[in-house]
Amino acid sequence: MGLQEEISRRRTFAIISHPDAGKTTLTEKLLLFGGAIHVAGAVKSNKIKKTATSDFMEIEKQRGISVATSVMGFEYGGHKVNILDTPGHQDFAEDTFRTLTAVDSVIIVVDAAKGVEAQTRKLMEVCRMRNTPVIVFINKMDRPSKHPFDLLEEVEEELKINVRPLSWPIGNGPSFQGVYNIFEQNLNLFEASKQTLGESISFADINSSELEGYIGDDASAVLREEHEFVEGVYPEFEVEDYLAGNLAPVLFGSALNNFGVNELLDCFLKIAPKPQASNTDLREVKPEEDKFSGFVFKIHANMDPNHRNRIAFVKICSGKFERNKNYLHVRQGKNFKFSSPTAFMAEKKSIIDEAFPGDIVGLPDSGNFIIGDTLTSGEKMSFKGLPSFSPELFRYIENDDPMKSKQLAKGIDQLMDEGVAQLFTSSFNGRKVIGTVGALQFEVIEHRLAHEYNAKCRYEPINLHKACWIRSENAAQLADFKKRKHQYMAKDKQGRDVFLADSSYMLQLAQQNFEDIEFHFTSEF
Structure with a gap:
């Protein structure tokens, strides 16, 4: 075929x-x-x-x-059907x-x-x-x-x-x-x-x-x-x-x-429609193109808790994906070869030799991928539309068992890559701040750290209103802002500057007083 x-x-x-x-x-x-x-x-x-x-x-x-x-995924009536069952709860x-970026x-x-x-x-x-x-x-x-x-x-x-x-x-x-x-x-x-x-x-x-x-x-x-x-x-x-x-x-x-x-x-x-075209920062990509391209829309740690493995979910956008073939990881600029790409039935996986546009492929990941990464046959382009949203609930996360600090660090690192929540490191005191869009996510993180990583955490309150990513062409004004707001500055997992406003008034004031600084409420800008 x-x-x-x-x-x-x-x-x-x-x-x-x-x-x-x-x-x-x-x-x-x-x-x-x-x-x-x-x-x-x-x-x-x-x-x-x-x-x-x-x-x-x-x-x-x-x-x-x-x-x-x-x-x-399953076969039915001559069709290959791929279902993505999503969380209904607003906290997720x-x-x-x-997920909606990966479906037709x-x-x-x-x-x-x-x-x-x-x-x-x-x-x-x-x-x-x-x-x-x-x-x-x-x-x-x-x-x-x-x-x-x-x-x-x-x-x-x-x-x-x-x-x-x-x-x-x-x-x-x-x-x-x-x-x-x-x-x-x-x-x-x-x-x-x-x-x-x-x-x-x-x-x-x-x-x-x-x-x-x-x-x-x-x-x-x-x-x-x-x-x-x-x-x-x-x-x-x-x-x-x-x-x-x-x-x-x-x-x-x-x-x-x-x-x-x-x-x-x-x-x-x-x-229902067959696989549709997708937008990148350079051009529109059509499924019928010969060259392979796809993007990571989800990362899941510990699908098999016995092996502590991570899986990157890749939506194939064009061409044919083949096992053991070199593909360019655009963000890192490196070529990767995948020996055991998988198809899914929830947590049950089977290794596949090829996949086509519309399919979702699982790639074993040792920490190379983050959400939004693009894989191609060599073309340097990035798919658009996979932002992280500005969190609205915040807590300090602390280690509750000094003997398990390595497990906790690894667990937090992997869960944040999944997009379960966002991790900010305070520039003021170096403490780790977890930001989420829903309260239930804190419970999920605590539960998964305990059951999947054998690590105990505890939360401490922090009074914050909103996190926003900042950037500016005006280097002097940016430096001045970071100096004045040092207590409220942090870095995200990718090392980008984040302003942690403690009230809507403070955020509004900052936007008025520093006109050359852009305040972004999603990570895609």
């Missing part, structure tokens, strides 16, 4: 949502339908032995939440933002009872910035929920995008009987089964009197009436509008009970 054919059959997407909307459960069922796993796991507490495939970190299994993006939004489309999961929630709105803004096509999956229809038309109106208003239902639920809660697939024009009735793929009954003509035999008189009358209303009110579905990011197809179902998941997967494969 040639490069063009390999690109055309790939679909790389992220699943995003507010916490508890059922995102990781949906991922499990997509893997189940794709034949990648045979028993779906539960995303609950550690009392259930079989946990979700994508939640493989110890803290994820204990808490029943996702705290890191996981990557899973930065990981999700970066997105599935947004909405809880049918709660509707659109705050975190979903934020994530949709990122999709809109990048014109990423989105499909909306309204989940948990087997529970008492809002009326489908109310949900559609809410999605339009809250996410600011036009919608078009491609499937329609028959009842909800205890009366939920399945979905009518408008896109394929057939009826699918499922038996609730959390573990296996229930048999579906296909049914072509919604106006046939046989419909009553399947779902009863009342449900049939309601379905016909609502279907007629859908066809009259919502625009015809045009794939071009979806691909341009102007229209969101909506499907209904229950991931936990396998309702509507197969329809979602089949519809997605038909309409």
